[in-house]
Amino acid sequence: MLTLDGLLIRQDDFKLKAEFSVDAGARVAVIGASGAGKSTLLNAIAGFLELSAGRLLWCGEDITGKTPGERPISMLFQDNNLFPHLTVAQNVGLGIDPGLRLSATQKDQVTEALRRVGLDGFEARKPGQLSGGQQSRAALARVLVQRKPLILLDEPFSALGPALKAEMLDLVGELAAETHATVLMVSHDPEDAGRFAALAVLVAEGQASAPVPVAELMANPPEALKDYLGR
Numbered sequence: 001m002l003t004l005d006g007l008l009i010r011q012d013d014f015k016l017k018a019e020f021s022v023d024a025g026a027r028v029a030v031i032g033a034s035g036a037g038k039s040t041l042l043n044a045i046a047g048f049l050e051l052s053a054g055r056l057l058w059c060g061e062d063i064t065g066k067t068p069g070e071r072p073i074s075m076l077f078q079d080n081n082l083f084p085h086l087t088v089a090q091n092v093g094l095g096i097d098p099g100l101r102l103s104a105t106q107k108d109q110v111t112e113a114l115r116r117v118g119l120d121g122f123e124a125r126k127p128g129q130l131s132g133g134q135q136s137r138a139a140l141a142r143v144l145v146q147r148k149p150l151i152l153l154d155e156p157f158s159a160l161g162p163a164l165k166a167e168m169l170d171l172v173g174e175l176a177a178e179t180h181a182t183v184l185m186v187s188h189d190p191e192d193a194g195r196f197a198a199l200a201v202l203v204a205e206g207q208a209s210a211p212v213p214v215a216e217l218m219a220n221p222p223e224a225l226k227d228y229l230g231r
């Protein structure tokens with residue numbers, strides 16, 4: 001279980017509070033208007049932003065003082081964060097060892113992760129030689145080899161067309177189910193949120209609220225969400 005215990009995050013004069021838990025293995029969409037603080041929330045959970053107050057717990061262990069690399073967390077960003085001068089296999093290998101000194105077993109793990117995301121045969125290509133969807137798959141393979149139990153997705157597929165985006169969301173869902181990972185995904189699209197997650201966290205008015213069923217939230221949206229949905 002991920003527990004946000006009395007979290008307060010500040011970025012200059014922007015403040016965000018959060019106080020809730022997410023069960024292990026849950027898939028949660030993080031929704032809210034632009035600038036509401038969705039990325040801020042994920043960055044704080046990942047350890048890229050320091051907390052002003054509160055604690056973060058994973059399965060009861062306080063991880064507040066841990067660096068991003070020490071946390072049980074992988075994060076996938078919108079721009080995929082692939083290094084253009086490295087091959088696909090090397091980019092994925094970075095998830096195992098930033099120095100890329102991989103054992104034979106670890107190289108096999110890279111190959112297996114690429115196979116799992118449908119990129120076998122693409123090992124030697126550079127990211128620039130891949131389509132947008134294939135780049136997303138490579139970034140996802142890097143998350144897979146990290147084998148972390150908590151995965152944070154910050155609108156990773158927003159540059160893809162609707163069909164490809166749906167395919168990627170389904171793939172992430174399948175992989176998360178196989179590995180029993182807990183997933184928090186920022187989404188701008190209520191349809192994507194519903195497709196991917198049973199639960200949603202609404203970020204609005206300086207607060208990230210406890211997860212509630214997506215369908216319930218959409219059927220009876222609070223004012224802040226109504227504005228966002230244009231209702």
Ligand SMILES: Nc1ncnc2c1ncn2[C@@H]1O[C@H](COP(=O)(O)OP(=O)(O)OP(=O)(O)O)[C@@H](O)[C@H]1O
Nearest residue numbers: 011012014032033034035036037038039040041203
């Ligand atoms: N590095 C920063 N320094 C100071 N303020 C920041 C910084 N990054 C973001 N902010 C502010 O924090 C608030 C929340 O930003 P954040 O990026 O988390 O919103 P978001 O909900 O993810 O938005 P979007 O949907 O547009 O990506 C905004 O008011 C933004 O201006």
